[in-house]
Amino acid sequence: MAVGSEVSKLDRRLRLGMVGGGPGAFIGAVHRVAARLDDRYELVAAALSSDSEKSISAARELHIPRAYKDFSEMAAAEAERPDRIDAVAIVTPNHMHYPVAKAFLAAGIHVICDKPLTTTIEHALELSEIVERTGLIFGLTHTYVGYPMVRQAREMVLGGELGPIRMIQVEYAQDWLTTNVEASGMKQADWRTDPARSGPGGCLGDIGTHAFHLACFTTGLTCLSVASDVSTFVPGRRVDDNVQVMMRFSGGAKANLWASQIAPGNENNLRLRIYGEKAGLSWAQEDPNHLTFTTLGQQPRLISRGGSGTGGAANWATRIPSGHPEGYFEAFAQIYTDIAEQITARIEGRAPNPYSLLVPGVDDGVYGVRFINAVLDSSRRGSAWTPLHAAKL
Amino acid sequence: MAVGSEVSKLDRRLRLGMVGGGPGAFIGAVHRVAARLDDRYELVAAALSSDSEKSISAARELHIPRAYKDFSEMAAAEAERPDRIDAVAIVTPNHMHYPVAKAFLAAGIHVICDKPLTTTIEHALELSEIVERTGLIFGLTHTYVGYPMVRQAREMVLGGELGPIRMIQVEYAQDWLTTNVEASGMKQADWRTDPARSGPGGCLGDIGTHAFHLACFTTGLTCLSVASDVSTFVPGRRVDDNVQVMMRFSGGAKANLWASQIAPGNENNLRLRIYGEKAGLSWAQEDPNHLTFTTLGQQPRLISRGGSGTGGAANWATRIPSGHPEGYFEAFAQIYTDIAEQITARIEGRAPNPYSLLVPGVDDGVYGVRFINAVLDSSRRGSAWTPLHAAKL
């Protein structure tokens, strides 16, 4: 989807609502840029804060026409409007994903939800059941699979270019929680280290689930079981901040996953390496426009977004030529644009572009919650191998 | 200007018009994304094509409310409206910059213009004179100085962290014109290799001026004279495709500039290195979020956009934390956002944020045209040292 083909056949932009993500919340502003970038949405309704006054004033400041006090009021009111929102973006702390998603699904509105899906598997399964029953579109913002080169990796793996997969190395390291910053009132750290709002996983839920989804997405394999060692290194912290996981996948593949927020020198270091019988590949989020691919016995090749030899999946998510870096916003925008394509196709009564279906859905969210639970279980039981389906329900 | 502080005090978005850049023109779509990204503009008027019918239909497709047949009609009509556009973006081939800019300046409308400013120095000087006389805002889209790390480099150089500058290495290499693609009808190549539309410089005007501006912007120095060797390697090509320039700057600094569009393996390889008496630095457009800085006798340090030790100029142009790559669109958006800040401040009767003034203006455009002429002159005269001011006018 080059920038040049920026035009939707729909004679209007989709109407988007947002819950959470008021001024000051980093990720809310990112969602808004992402929704705006490809010009497929117009943000027309919002309940941006859990404080009803702030919720109204924040929407006004952002020139959002329909400002609501809270998500319940918003879901109810929008459901009644002829020009109601096509989709709602849920950008709250984790514990609110479930009630908000449920309310809007009940109102017949498509959902774009931040990850992890919920803080309990029961809630996750309930949302999945609702989505299946209603047929509504549910997108989960695992941002990193919006990167074209991640999609290229998937296409190459599924196309057999690596042969059967043997080993996956995925890691996601940061350093911003190396000290007890939550004690000093840093807002981002505060809710993420509060189990009541983040759910049982800290680092595990926040970034471990991204790494897990990335490994599953790019290989198309199913994780069967995990053996893990979950740590909390920072004194006083209430959730994990370093997670080591060994994994076994369908087809005999194995994997290591490491997620850490206490690794000084790592900014947002998400890296993926996949090794098959015939070839291997490597990708890093901090250099997202490149993919290194090596067929056994041949010279490593550098695949460049927008460059030579990229496939349809990557090209669908590419806006500008190689050498002009696309970044985090564009990956995020791709998630939004893919969901827009799905919604637009629904409205127009046609099949969506198949590449738009690569965006993660509610069942990926269920899978992520299972992963969180299994990893915590395994670690509690001396790193015993723990099947994903058995993990606490 | 973090994403979190995305709110302008103005109670509306600025109204933007666009001339040129219809569907199919790569750079038009880029301008639209750039204008939209920080939510400071609404694109409300356009004359997108030199073909009047296409001009109308293209605007319709893009949901632009006020569609005009051509730029003259648009300038005249907008001038009359109470809700007229605040600024026009000129996204045409080079030879049209001058008449379009002149028309909108005459209508009292601020201008955002692609580079190089004009195809002749006379036109450039005339535009400069009009801008000075009218006091209108004129922004030139030298995209690359929208990158935060480029601004960081400038701040460090001007702050004396490198000491007096001795040597500058700047290069801009691409490979997309390695063969005679213009002969096969590639639209981007076609007008860029046609002197009637691109002006006298080919590679020199298209990317050499970017490299030149980058060197001047980051050092704050004035280029006094050039000795150059300008080549056309591809048979049948009507403009240059490889340019070597030695430069002498105010204060005794020297520089090499190399611009090439026939260097296989280079996608959009703009690189800058600056060496002073005390320290050196290095930046590359294809890895734009990092800057390497080395004080003589100390260990090289990696400065990261959004990371430790960045200054006010870089932070003003930063939206998200380090490790989350920003790219070409965000650099381009910064140019638009800086101009929005200037326009908004004008409307609000206050001084603009000083960092917004880093965006290049009409006099940078004049300087760029002087550079083109001096380089061509020098090369014609056996690489003789040629002062910039003496270059053809």
Place this chain on the structure above:
Amino acid sequence: MAVGSEVSKLDRRLRLGMVGGGPGAFIGAVHRVAARLDDRYELVAAALSSDSEKSISAARELHIPRAYKDFSEMAAAEAERPDRIDAVAIVTPNHMHYPVAKAFLAAGIHVICDKPLTTTIEHALELSEIVERTGLIFGLTHTYVGYPMVRQAREMVLGGELGPIRMIQVEYAQDWLTTNVEASGMKQADWRTDPARSGPGGCLGDIGTHAFHLACFTTGLTCLSVASDVSTFVPGRRVDDNVQVMMRFSGGAKANLWASQIAPGNENNLRLRIYGEKAGLSWAQEDPNHLTFTTLGQQPRLISRGGSGTGGAANWATRIPSGHPEGYFEAFAQIYTDIAEQITARIEGRAPNPYSLLVPGVDDGVYGVRFINAVLDSSRRGSAWTPLHAAKL
């Protein structure tokens, strides 16, 4: 130990013997270069092959004056000579390390032995006991700790620059055993995949022990227990070829170790990352002259071998200025030179340079064998946490 200070005070070179490593054996030639590079040894005696005729002829071809049929003859004969060898280098397949080392230690000759030390813990402990009893010098060629930047890492960690260590990531990936090359008679693969000659560990013994030693060496920590998943991916292979290990260290540090010889695109990819409470560092064998060091909240610094801010341990192992790459041979030579320093000091009746004591010894070898056994045990027992000391003896 700069090249400039290449002179030993001893009025002769040390006399070196070699067992194993005949022409065709890659590592034998490497040992000879390493011994020669710093001019501290003269290779005067050898039993280069298990075939007695080849043993004699190979020594002749290499201009080695004293050629022996086998190691027993050599140990006996050298023991009797007034000008007997100062040290013997053992460069055989793993299963021969024990008998050869025992024979030369019995002859009162210092030993330089390839890793892993032995194929059983009983043999390892016996060698350790002999070394302790005789006081002879025993060096183990964990080549990679000969690299100056590895020693720099150790010095920084032990000097407290990282604070207490929390997490270690070490990996050693290769791809040369991705297919069943041993079946096609490749000599290097043949003995390494034969448990009778390599010992119980395949990839684990060959490269896993290097990674393990590197983690211990650089942090000074003791590995308490391991939980592992050991795989043989290539059908028909008799030893492991991919090893995943989670480790717990003294002081609460944790670690991941991954060793693989079936990872296409990895040549000799040994990488180490260490994270403490205050800082983190990263080193990679394929770019051995650099170390990246990041103090939390500061900019990453690139430490260069021979460059600014390196410490005594690194400088001792540095021959030429920064920017002039030293490589694998020089690291290997450092192991030899450190042992030469120890032997020379012994002869001269003085204390050796303390940095020369960084070379691994017999107890590091015992530790490595314990590691092999513990990892295999853990994997057999469903990845149960297995203490190192309890591992099979």
Place this chain on the structure above:
Amino acid sequence: MAVGSEVSKLDRRLRLGMVGGGPGAFIGAVHRVAARLDDRYELVAAALSSDSEKSISAARELHIPRAYKDFSEMAAAEAERPDRIDAVAIVTPNHMHYPVAKAFLAAGIHVICDKPLTTTIEHALELSEIVERTGLIFGLTHTYVGYPMVRQAREMVLGGELGPIRMIQVEYAQDWLTTNVEASGMKQADWRTDPARSGPGGCLGDIGTHAFHLACFTTGLTCLSVASDVSTFVPGRRVDDNVQVMMRFSGGAKANLWASQIAPGNENNLRLRIYGEKAGLSWAQEDPNHLTFTTLGQQPRLISRGGSGTGGAANWATRIPSGHPEGYFEAFAQIYTDIAEQITARIEGRAPNPYSLLVPGVDDGVYGVRFINAVLDSSRRGSAWTPLHAAKL
């Protein structure tokens, strides 16, 4: 020439003498390591210092059996011995290359000489004439063409894989002369900045000639003329420290050469890029084991020393597998080993391995002196294009 085939058929090592390079002189020790590394030489005679007493004592310390007071005595004495040296290595400041080389050539001894060849073109031509007349072997230690990947580059260019060459970028940047270190008595800087000992070129002769030779060696092209700007940035310095050169080559290729010793952050940054009609390549001395090669319209490939797809020229200079870095010493050793091969072949009455002839000879030295003179001439004449043959004689 893999390490495994380390055996010469000659039944002895070659006898090497050395003039200059006493303890304390960096490059002398490097030459000795280089000569020793592949075991083709035995250093048996030396006049290591211009001070006759030091000359004797230094040789004793290094265990060199035949110690001479000065080069004249050495040349005369060696000429008379039946076991006289096969070759002499000249490791003095530049102004002594001529008389020493002349003396040993007169004695019928092969010469290995540091670069630049001489300080005047007259001396250079005289040496060339003597070499031609005597048929003696004369090797010039342009170290960097000893790197396997440099030879790979040459083989690919000459094999037509890049098509006709259009543009060459070569640069050699260092920072060790950024301040006036010669004033503080630093020995390395002292003679290199003294025109009486270094010759007319400072940076130009010391490293510019390396860059020049590298460009010529890898492309096989002849430099026709230069336009240059030669600078001395450090106050009080008596020679140049920054050199910019535009070059024109046979066949229409053009080039930029930049050599600088005042560029903070550059350790020994020699880089080469070559662009032809069909492909481009890039190599950097600080990462010498890799070469990036891009065929137009294809993905860049990373060629690794010892890895897949390397040719005969690179393999001849390769000792160990890919992933095990070879460095500066090994490149230097290759120069020595190539000359050893030439000398050995002469002794054995056979043709040398053709790859050994890649080592630079006396005529490359003449060419380098012409380059120095032409660059200085051009700069003095306002950067006028100056043919190489016309440069001062």
